Amino acid sequence: MTLFDPPAPLAERLRPRTVHEVVGQTHLLGPGKPLTRVLESGRLGSLILWGPPGVGKTTLARLLAGEVGAHFIPLSAVTAGVKDVREAVTEAERLRARGQRTILFLDEIHRFNKAQQDALLPHVESGLLTLIGATTENPSFEVNPALRSRARTLVLQALTHDETRALLDRALTDERGLPGVTAQPEALDLTARLAEGDARRALSTLEVASTLANPVTPEAITEAFGRHLPQMDKNGEDFFNLISALHKSVRGSHVDASLYWLARMLQGGADPLYVARRIVRMAAEDIGLADPQALRLAIAARDTADFLGSPEGDLALAQAVVYLALAPKSNSVYTAWKRAVSAVQEGETLPVPLHLRNAPTGLMRQQGYGQGYAYYFDDPAGSFRQNYLPDGVHLDLYTPTGEGWEQRVAERWRKLQDAHGEGKAQPEG
Template identity: 50%
Template sequence: MDMFQQAHQEDAAPLAWRMRPRTLDDYLGQPSLVGPGKPLRRMVEAGQLRSMILWGPPGVGKTTLADILAHASQSRLEHLSAVMAGVKDIREVVERARAAQGQGQTTVLFLDEIHRLNKSQQDALLPHVESGLLTLIGATTENPSFEVNSALLSRARVHVLKALDDDALIQVMRRALSDTQRGLGQRNIQVDDEVLATLARAAAGDARRALGLLETACDFTVPSSAPQGPGERLEAGVLDDVIGHTASAFDKQGDAYYDLLSAIHKSVRSSRPDAALLYMARFIQGGGDPLDVVRRLAAIASEDVGNADPRCLPLVMSAWDAYLRLGDYEGQRAIAHAAIHLAVAPKSNAIDQAWKKAQAFVASQPRLEVPTYLRNAPTKLMASLGHGDGYRYAHNEPNGYPAGSQHDCWPEELPVQAFYQPSDYGQEERFKRIMDWRAQLDRTADGNSD
């Protein structure tokens, strides 16, 4: 039984279920996919359904779209969940598809949470998608390029669905309020735009959640008279109790988790403290571990600030320690303290660049050896081999620096490389002046004062 048969039998079903669109013309959102002349619209009009993966956040209509596409193509629709179904279930679908094919009917397999497909499921499914026995429509909230088998991915086009904007969610709710057959239209409920806008914001792009909130809110309407006759009115005052804590959590292994950490990092790097705080608050409010934030800040301290402000790394480590000592509530302020300092601090990636250059150079020099005068000499044998001979103890030298290129600690057989190039920002500008002064001492010691 598909959704179009069930809709007539489940009058008591939740509003979100009853209001699921049945045609592309009823489907709201995703104009880049279902609008006039767009890929899925053209597919339906041509009557040729191709295997695809629908990638998008919860509540944007992935399952509904699959139902609509299958119905429009006059295909049988099979539903499976990659979490619940096993190889046996896939084989049973294949057998039913073969039987239907013998009667001239095509089969569409809607595979929910396709990113959780295991290897045995993939092996059982792949040849039948490849042969065309099954037209696959997969749904996922995760990036399929990371999560879906490459062989399967190559046989299905990925379509990206976006979270619905507030205007689309308001339109979804208005439609539910006016629909007398499947929605709430018979109750003649009056709702101001501001009330629906509040519900839309709380739904955060999720049409299913928006309709769920609306349905709950409409349990608290008051009698009202209107030009259309007696009815009900939904007041803004009930929304606080209906919405409650609206923070939407995210899968800690999913894209949103890493996207938020990326946004924090890039905001700090771009010296935007307010943006950094915004994404930090969203990350923590959505269930992210504050320690994941402070770990990222520790990386930023060396990668993006470095010696332009050497105080940043110890400040982050202190914030880390403060969080562990103070607990979550007060500790979050210590992390925010560090994040603001890093964002405002002068920036330099000179350390990051120097380290990458050093790694690349060493990789190209597999026979690199330590100069004899730098080697350790803990035994008489090692001393007799000249280990440590000629080493100049810096603290015994003028200015605490053993000047001269012959004491640059570099292997004699290799050309000297300048990995670290300090910037002109913050404390690093002072480092640059110190390094330039020492280079001049080297030139003087070598008899070249130019």
């Protein structure tokens, strides 16, 4: 490095040199744990390292390669392609002739498409390459089953507050860190909290803050950290987990949790109209006839979000989420509809009774279409007595709950059941 060369970032300078310097991941590296046993045996197979950003996936891969004496070839799936894999294979074949094994590290392996992942298969299977893939996405969805079956998946965890704090202390005491810099304990605690288990983010924030104040203060940390946007892969597992959390919080009538998960999604970059469509579904599925206004409000919120865009339209979505969380809940229509669909799919296809058929022509009337039909407004009693299902079919699909509007209509529903000769027990109110 010359006088004009910038120093490596703090996170790079503090990379562990041995597995014993790794902070966190004690469930993998502690005594008797999976990676410890692997290293003790000296037999390292292909691995998929799955975990959030900044927990040491790349570092761990490099250290494992060093521990077993293997040649390390790092590739990033963002920029690499099949050509790079072929070059790695050629290099591995040359090294194997000398008796040396090769580890191919593929960062962000989930960004390789199926064909690119398939190109790795024969070389992983033959043992020419030991693959270590790193991903922030669930390998069950993002890594081909054939490749996944040839590699052991290890889950890396976000650093705890205490682990992050220990790493920050190391940065202030290690000769590779920030010599001459001190920090107030409150500043280090704040950094550990804001980093949310991401070691790289914690060290980067401390490094920037050290240029603003020495000793580093909480105010310097806040300024260095900047505005935090929650991490969310718009097409990945996190996205669908957030949708699930939002839906279940609304269903559970927890207003604050519903708003929190909505904010996480919208601040993380989710498409407001996609979120709006899910809110409309919540209104139909979980509130239903307990509050018929809920569906209208959800659709109005969707239209408002479409008309205003974000961030102005986000308020309409928040209003709908609060309303749905507060509303009484009923899945009676949702349940009845599933039963109806099941009855159609699993039952015999029976003809429509003649008296319910449409009879627009004389010939159809001669065939008996529409004959005997009791028009409700001419003959209410006869209308109730006639059968509305195919002969021999009896269905119990819909039952109102005792929630909200359905509690008010339950008595009429019971009377209608009695009038049709299908009397059910009145639901509890």
